[in-house]
Amino acid sequence: MNMPAIKINGLTKYYDDFLAVDGISFEVNKGEVFGFLGPNGAGKTTTIRMLVGLSRPSNGTATVAGYSITDDIVEVKRRVGLVPEVSNLYDELSVWDNLLFMSQLYHVSRHERANRIEEVLHSFDLMSRKGTKFGKLSKGLKRRAVIAASLVHSPEILFLDEPTVGLDVVSAHSLREYIERLGTHDTTVFLTTHYIEEADRLCDRIAIIVQGRIVVLDTPEDIKKRVRAQPIIRAELSRVPDGPLLHGLNKIGQLEHEGRFIHLRVENPGESLSALINLTSSEGVSVEALETGRPTLEEVFMELTGMSPDRMRAEKGGSRE
């Protein structure tokens, strides 16, 4: 029997009249690292909160680890771990005592607790910090400790909400290695992120969510492949296009432009390039830089969300690679 780890069917959340999650449906396989990628306010955290029983769906259903989130939430809670956006550990307690507290909260049996805590601290290279107060750890180590704590009760499914936000490049990189290792074990990982590189690197599959709806769900490779089919021309013009020039560009291909920089999605790059050169010279504009290629995952994301990855980074305010 190969049941999915998570099976979501028409899951919906309203906050009063505001539709935050709009009838999403998909499955997450056992042992998979599944990425939930989307801009601010897309509904990522709301979805996670429903899946772990912290918020009731307005409509729809889901099973998590085989149990219904509306009817069997106690069973669900036993089988999932949650790493929230904001740390849930106590500054004044040592790393060890925080994990001990979590193990009690999650009913890890008394005789197993110490072994289990040692095991997770080892696997996150935190044994040397076991006596350190949580509040005294660096940001990166804090995040690692929070993940370790979420694993003391050996959950089948781990939910990570923006695990690397706000970390410096080195800590984010190191944390991703720990997350990757989780994926190679049996744990199913459901992670939300703003970062395309992160989703691309860590996830077996990615769902992109925009305004409460799933706009694409596939492996990173297939998402890239799908759009690689369509060539793109990138050019820098000597002036911002307007009037007849814009009109002409729109005829050559699907146009996006920001100031003097244009992107044209075209069918036939050869024909389109000569059309572009003819058009610009007849309008008295010169092409200062020109490149043809295939769209990157970032450009796909931009197309789907209408938002640039840079702006997403800026919104979250983290320093990134």
Ligand SMILES: Nc1ncnc2c1ncn2[C@@H]1O[C@H](COP(=O)(O)OP(=O)(O)OP(=O)(O)O)[C@@H](O)[C@H]1O
């Ligand atoms: N408790 C709440 N009451 C009212 N509206 C809420 C509540 N929680 C979230 N929302 C709204 O629902 C939408 C989805 O929020 P959610 O936190 O799920 O987004 P998100 O994808 O996690 O965003 P971020 O990337 O900023 O964490 C947002 O517009 C948010 O303002």
Ligand SMILES: [Mg+2]
């Ligand atoms: Mg969120």
